[in-house]
Amino acid sequence: MVLFRMLVLLITCSVLNAFTRASIVINSSCQEDCGNVSIPYPFGIGNGCYVDDWFEIVCRSLNDSYGLGFPKPFLKRLNYLEVLEIDIDEARVRVNYPIFSTCTNVTNSAKNLELEKSPFNFSPDKNSFIAMGCNNSALMWSIFPDDSVSYGIVCHSPCDKAPFTNGSHCNATNCCQTTIPSYLQAFSTTIESKSSYNSGSSECKYAFLVDQNWFETNFTEPKSNMSVPVVLDWGLDITTFHSLPIQKNSTAREYKNSTYSCDTWPILQNFITMFCSCESGYEGNPYLIGGCGGVSTSLGVLFLIFSGWWSYKVIKKRIKIKCNEKFFKRRLLLQQQLFTNMNRVNVENTKLFHSKELKKATDRFTIDRIIGRGGQGTVYKGMLADGRLVAIKKSNVINEDKFQEFVNEVVILSQINHRNVVKLLGCCLEMEVPLLVYEFIPNGTLAQYLNGQNEEFPPTWDMRFRIAIEVAGALFYMHSAASSPIYHRDIKSTNILLDEKYRAKVADFGISRFVAIGQTHLSTIVHGTFGYVDPEYFQSGQFTDKSDVYSFGVVLAELLTGEKAISSSRTRDTNSLAAFFVSSMEGNNLFDILDNQVLKEAEKEKVIAIANLAKRCLNLNRNERPSMREVAMELEANQMSPKISNPQEKYREIEYVRTEISKQYDVVSISTTSGMDGILTTSSLDSQPLILSS
Known part of the structure; x- marks a missing residue:
C-alpha cells in the first residue's frame, strides 16, 4: 500500500510538472532554465522575462579543465552570485556565497553589502554563522543603510585539533556555530588578531555564513577563496508587486482567487514585501496569470491526482500531529520550569494569554503595529480587552536555542520585581511561535x-x-x-x-x-x-x-x-x-x-x-x-x-554622602538575604521608594 501511494505520488508529480512546466516563465520566448537550474518568473533571463532588475538572471558558460562549457545562472545585481536553486513555494533562493578568511596574525574585516536595500535577506532559520580555526574570534554585525550597527554576534572557536566530521555541529573541533539575526541584509565580518593565544600558529582562520543543513551534511574543510551555499529569503515590494501579470485584472486589496493567494511579509522597518502561493489542489507558478495549474479532463489523470492529493493530506496530517506533540512537550517544559522557579509573589501576576486575545490586540499582528525588531523577535504594540496597552514580542524562528531563550526570559523576569526593569505580564503557549507580553513603554529606547x-x-x-x-x-x-x-x-x-x-x-x-x-x-x-x-x-x-x-x-x-x-x-x-x-x-x-x-x-x-x-x-x-x-x-x-x-x-562632602549611601546599601543587602523587603530611595528626582523582593 505504501509503495502504491509513493508510485501514485511520483506519477502525479510527473503529470503536474507536464501541465505546469509551460507556465513557469512569463512568455514562450523566455529561457526556462540555465544548466540544471529552473528559472521561474519573477526571476528571468533576458529583457521582459523578469519582474525587475533585482530578479535578472545571467546565464554564463564556465569552462572546466577539459574545455567544456557548463552554463550556470547568476544574479546580476547581487554581484553575480551564482544561483543553485530557486524555490517559488518557499520564496527562497540558494546561492553560492564567498567565505571570509585570513592567514595572518592581524585583525581583518570585510563588509558584505550585496543585499543592501534589496528584496533579499539571509534566511535566519536556514543559515548559521561559522568561525573556524585555532582560537579564532570572529565577529559579525548587521548594518543598517545609515551605516549604524543594529545587532552583533561573536563566535569563538577553541584550539582543538580534532578533524572536522560531517554532522558534528562544530562539536569537539576548532569550530564555532551560532544563529544569525532576522532581516539580515548587510553585515560586516571581523576576524580578531589573537596571536598570543595561537602560540605562533600560522593556521588560517575562517568566518562565514552557510546553509546549516548543507554544512552539517556535506561540508569537509574550509579553504581560502571558496564559496558555500547560503539561503536567501525574498519577496516583492508593493510597487513591483503591482506590476505582476496576475495584478492586471485585480481591483481589490485582497489578492486572492480560487487558484492563488498573496500575503505580506516585513523584511525591514518600513519595507513590506509580498509573496504568493498556489491554493490547495493547485500547483505551478502563482506569479503568472494561469500559473497555478489545475487538473486534466482525463479520468485517469484525475484519479492519479486525487490519489496523490489524498496521500499528501494523510502525510501532512501525520506531520502536523508530530508537530503538535512537539509543541505540547515544549509547553509542558515551560510550565514545569515556570512553576518550579516562580516565587509566590509573582506567579499570580504572570498570566497565560490565549492566542485569540493577542491576535485581536494586534489586529492579527499587522505590519502597522510593529514597534521594534531585534535578534530574538519582532515587537508589536497591542491593546488588551481591558484597555491596557502592551508590547508583545513574537519570536522569529522556532528552534531549540530560541525556545530556550524564550523560557529563560519568562523564568528570569517572573522573579524580578524592580521599578527599573520592564515588567512581564505573561506569555502565550498556544501558538507555534512563542509570544511574550510586557507592559508598554511609550518613549522608545535610550x-x-x-x-x-x-x-x-x-x-x-x-x-x-x-x-x-x-x-x-x-x-x-x-x-x-x-x-x-x-x-x-x-x-x-x-x-x-x-x-x-x-x-x-x-x-x-x-x-x-x-x-x-x-x-x-x-x-x-x-x-x-x-x-x-x-x-x-x-x-x-x-x-x-x-x-x-x-x-x-x-x-x-x-x-x-x-x-x-x-x-x-x-x-x-x-x-x-x-x-x-x-x-x-x-x-x-x-x-x-x-x-x-x-x-x-x-x-x-x-x-x-x-x-x-x-x-x-x-x-x-x-x-x-x-x-x-x-x-x-x-x-x-x-x-x-x-x-x-x-x-x-567638595571631596569631604562626597565622601560623607558616599558613606551614608553605603550604609543604606548594606541595609538593603542584609534585609534581602534575611528574607525581608529592603527599601531604597533611588534618587532625589524621584522620591518613590524602591521595593526589592526577597
Missing part, C-alpha cells in the same frame, strides 16, 4: 533618545544622570539583591527603554542567566552585541558580573558623548566608543568629545567624576573594574553632593 529621534524632549544632563543611576540600580539589584544573582549579558542603549516620565526600564533578558551564590563566572559561547562585549569575556568565554559592568561603562560613555557604541565615522582604531572614550581621556581631551547638552548644563567636576567612573568600568582588566554596587553608590553620591567651589570641601 539609543533613539540619544540619537535625536525625539526633538520634543532633548536629553538634558539631569535626565542622562538620572537614567544612569536607574540602570545602575537595576543592575546592582540583579547582581546582589535578587533572590539569586542574575547576569544580564546584553546591556546596551537599545535594551534600555524609557517610560512616560523618561525613567529607565532595563529589557531583553533572553540570554540572561541565574548564577549560583558564590559562583564567580559563567563559561558560555560568547553572546552579546559588538561594541558592548567585555574584551576578557570575548577572549576567554568566561562571563562575570564585571562583564555587565563593562557594558554599563559603554552606556555611560554614550550618555556623556551622545555617540554610538560602534561608528565607522571614527578611525579604524577607535570605531569602538569604548576605545575612543578611554583614548580621549588619557589624552586629556574629554571636553572635546562631550555632547553639547552636557557641556552646557553639567558641572565640570561632576562630569569629570562620571567620566572617570566610566573609564574604570571600561578597564580591560576586569579585576580593576568596580562592582555594580560601587558604581551605583558613586553615582548616587555625585548626584546628592551640592555644588561646592572649594575642592577639598
Whole structure:
C-alpha cells in the first residue's frame, strides 16, 4: 500500500510538472532554465522575462579543465552570485556565497553589502554563522543603510585539533556555530588578531555564513577563496508587486482567487514585501496569470491526482500531529520550569494569554503595529480587552536555542520585581511561535533618545544622570539583591527603554542567566552585541558580573558623548566608543568629545567624576573594574553632593554622602538575604521608594 501511494505520488508529480512546466516563465520566448537550474518568473533571463532588475538572471558558460562549457545562472545585481536553486513555494533562493578568511596574525574585516536595500535577506532559520580555526574570534554585525550597527554576534572557536566530521555541529573541533539575526541584509565580518593565544600558529582562520543543513551534511574543510551555499529569503515590494501579470485584472486589496493567494511579509522597518502561493489542489507558478495549474479532463489523470492529493493530506496530517506533540512537550517544559522557579509573589501576576486575545490586540499582528525588531523577535504594540496597552514580542524562528531563550526570559523576569526593569505580564503557549507580553513603554529606547529621534524632549544632563543611576540600580539589584544573582549579558542603549516620565526600564533578558551564590563566572559561547562585549569575556568565554559592568561603562560613555557604541565615522582604531572614550581621556581631551547638552548644563567636576567612573568600568582588566554596587553608590553620591567651589570641601562632602549611601546599601543587602523587603530611595528626582523582593 505504501509503495502504491509513493508510485501514485511520483506519477502525479510527473503529470503536474507536464501541465505546469509551460507556465513557469512569463512568455514562450523566455529561457526556462540555465544548466540544471529552473528559472521561474519573477526571476528571468533576458529583457521582459523578469519582474525587475533585482530578479535578472545571467546565464554564463564556465569552462572546466577539459574545455567544456557548463552554463550556470547568476544574479546580476547581487554581484553575480551564482544561483543553485530557486524555490517559488518557499520564496527562497540558494546561492553560492564567498567565505571570509585570513592567514595572518592581524585583525581583518570585510563588509558584505550585496543585499543592501534589496528584496533579499539571509534566511535566519536556514543559515548559521561559522568561525573556524585555532582560537579564532570572529565577529559579525548587521548594518543598517545609515551605516549604524543594529545587532552583533561573536563566535569563538577553541584550539582543538580534532578533524572536522560531517554532522558534528562544530562539536569537539576548532569550530564555532551560532544563529544569525532576522532581516539580515548587510553585515560586516571581523576576524580578531589573537596571536598570543595561537602560540605562533600560522593556521588560517575562517568566518562565514552557510546553509546549516548543507554544512552539517556535506561540508569537509574550509579553504581560502571558496564559496558555500547560503539561503536567501525574498519577496516583492508593493510597487513591483503591482506590476505582476496576475495584478492586471485585480481591483481589490485582497489578492486572492480560487487558484492563488498573496500575503505580506516585513523584511525591514518600513519595507513590506509580498509573496504568493498556489491554493490547495493547485500547483505551478502563482506569479503568472494561469500559473497555478489545475487538473486534466482525463479520468485517469484525475484519479492519479486525487490519489496523490489524498496521500499528501494523510502525510501532512501525520506531520502536523508530530508537530503538535512537539509543541505540547515544549509547553509542558515551560510550565514545569515556570512553576518550579516562580516565587509566590509573582506567579499570580504572570498570566497565560490565549492566542485569540493577542491576535485581536494586534489586529492579527499587522505590519502597522510593529514597534521594534531585534535578534530574538519582532515587537508589536497591542491593546488588551481591558484597555491596557502592551508590547508583545513574537519570536522569529522556532528552534531549540530560541525556545530556550524564550523560557529563560519568562523564568528570569517572573522573579524580578524592580521599578527599573520592564515588567512581564505573561506569555502565550498556544501558538507555534512563542509570544511574550510586557507592559508598554511609550518613549522608545535610550539609543533613539540619544540619537535625536525625539526633538520634543532633548536629553538634558539631569535626565542622562538620572537614567544612569536607574540602570545602575537595576543592575546592582540583579547582581546582589535578587533572590539569586542574575547576569544580564546584553546591556546596551537599545535594551534600555524609557517610560512616560523618561525613567529607565532595563529589557531583553533572553540570554540572561541565574548564577549560583558564590559562583564567580559563567563559561558560555560568547553572546552579546559588538561594541558592548567585555574584551576578557570575548577572549576567554568566561562571563562575570564585571562583564555587565563593562557594558554599563559603554552606556555611560554614550550618555556623556551622545555617540554610538560602534561608528565607522571614527578611525579604524577607535570605531569602538569604548576605545575612543578611554583614548580621549588619557589624552586629556574629554571636553572635546562631550555632547553639547552636557557641556552646557553639567558641572565640570561632576562630569569629570562620571567620566572617570566610566573609564574604570571600561578597564580591560576586569579585576580593576568596580562592582555594580560601587558604581551605583558613586553615582548616587555625585548626584546628592551640592555644588561646592572649594575642592577639598567638595571631596569631604562626597565622601560623607558616599558613606551614608553605603550604609543604606548594606541595609538593603542584609534585609534581602534575611528574607525581608529592603527599601531604597533611588534618587532625589524621584522620591518613590524602591521595593526589592526577597
